[in-house]
Amino acid sequence: MYKKITLLGNIYQFHSLKEIMAKANEERSGDILAGISAENMKERMAAKTILADLPLSDFRNYPLLSPEEDEVSRVIEEGMDTEVYKKIKNWTVAELREYILDESHESNDLLTIGRGLTSEMIAAVAKLMSNLDLIQAASKIEVITHCNTEVGHKGVLAARAQPNHPSDNLLGMRASLYEALSYGAGDAVIGINPVIDTTNNIYGLLCETKEVMEQFAIPTQNCVLSHVTSQMRAIEKGAPADLIFQSLAGTQAGNESFGISVSMLEEASALIFEKGTAKGSNRWYFETGQGSELSANAHFDIDQVTLEARCYGLAKKFQPFLLNTVVGFIGPEYLYDSKQVTRAGLEDHFMGKMHGLPMGVDVCYTNHMKADQNDMENLSTLLATAGVNYVIGVPMADDCMLNYQSLSYHDIATLRSVFRLRPVAEFEKWMEKYGILEDGKLGLAAGDPTLFMNRA
């Protein structure tokens, strides 16, 4: 593909769809590091202008990474509803944007259109959308998934409790989990990042979280976020897991660097449906995040927004219960500051929802990034208005194991209070039973982790 445009008196030439896609991105350090970013604002606008006029069919005719050479591309291609695609293939990206934002098109219309789009098309339209466009569009889409409980209903903001401990100490994990529960966090999932990736340790953590759930009759689901193969070994041994987890990349080579393949995920899928402890039809938990392909040198000069969308194309095949981008975890060489993290969080949330995925966001940052807790609070309010399915909470926003900051349990309670959002229905009843919630507000017992020490 070759395109030329005159803008503000300058001539801009682009030699491939890959180049147009990369240069049409809002600025981010990862694209600069990869050497594929626009030179300046005018070139960025030239790329966006050209992108707006491209028909959707161009994205199938000029694949960025062909299905023959990459299995993620194959999954995306196979996952596309060709009947829907045929009806819209002559639309330009601009027309797609305007269809999405038209007030007469609601959740089901967008989800239907989404089935006829490849991940690259969804990434393309995100590049033509402002932050408020991304919020407006995503807020229309309702994606409900079912494990032990249902997550994703309009008016609900769920939260993952992340009771990590620097040495996977079970008592310490419990203590942190009690704190989460006492603020009403944990309705999306009780999900632990383990330090030690051994079968026995995963087994122990799954048993312990399940025991807490049973002891206090908590309507939620458990998960230990180790490599998928070590979870499989623990589940084979009889560990009680409601969900199975894996981090995803947007290229086959990226996934190889994670030590996974599509066939391995299929195997894990079969196992969790056969031996998992949940009832519902969605049993996967995935995490993603812009920049992981570049960090594994598996990006093929494709920009990080498009690669992120491709993760969602892969995830869609497995109908996950939860999927979140860990948006600010990767560091300033991919997303430099709060402006870039905010943009990426909104893009990821929108692109995931357009794929029909139950999007959550880990609103987070590292200490070498130009961002602070105020920036996370800002992004969390934007995402709450955009209808994010869930966010992640850690004690006082500080994850003492992963050494990064996310949202605090206080922040989750605050978002629910300010935006009049509720926890997952069954979980809300459970909170009321324990006095954590009274008349829709934090109750007397809220914030007291000792609540769970002498009760069964």
Added chain:
Amino acid sequence: MNKDSLLALKKSTPARIGVGRTGTRPLTKDFLLLRIDHAAAVDTVYGEVSAKLLDQFNLFTVDTCFETKERYLTRPDLGRIFAEDAQALILEKCVKRPVVQIVISDGLSSNAIEENLRDVYPTLLDSLESYNLTTGTPFFVRGGRVACMDVIGELLEPEAFILLIGERPGLVCAHSLSAYMCYRPRVGTKESDRMVISNIHQRGTTPIEAAAHMGTMIHKMLEQKTSGVSLVI
């Protein structure tokens, strides 16, 4: 809230639990504590190692191609390479083909060097000496990344390499040091050939303990003429 029960919970984890609330928000002192710890972490990323400390150990300074802190953070590739004049300086000042080359770098935490070098460095020299291992000319690299050892390895051709470098700061500790070690690092060395002792600070792996361990590891590398996954320890 039961105070004894709460104390038992708090003792079991470094997580900031049992902090209480006012409405949906944290209490002022806990909110300020979080911001104070973050301030320490940010300042160490942007901080500088003092000339006084470098002089104390006779370390001359070489810059990588990072130029500014902003570029250091966004372009890790520039922290792995040296301009021609910097390379010339290394060649001019340093003994060639040493058995062990020691390099110190600020990395992502200048405080890691400030807080730990006085303890870790003399003990490391003692530990190497106890194995009869000699060292080359040590120096300080400003704006270094781990793989800067490969370029230095090309220039000086040491048998073994020790890079003491500041880690990405966390809130619990903003001055944690890592020691990366490698047998004959050269341009193109695989990451899996490097070995690391991380979390070196007074409340983690203590500097003295870490230094003794480094000596043993270097000794084994030289004995087995390898490092990384294939080294038997």
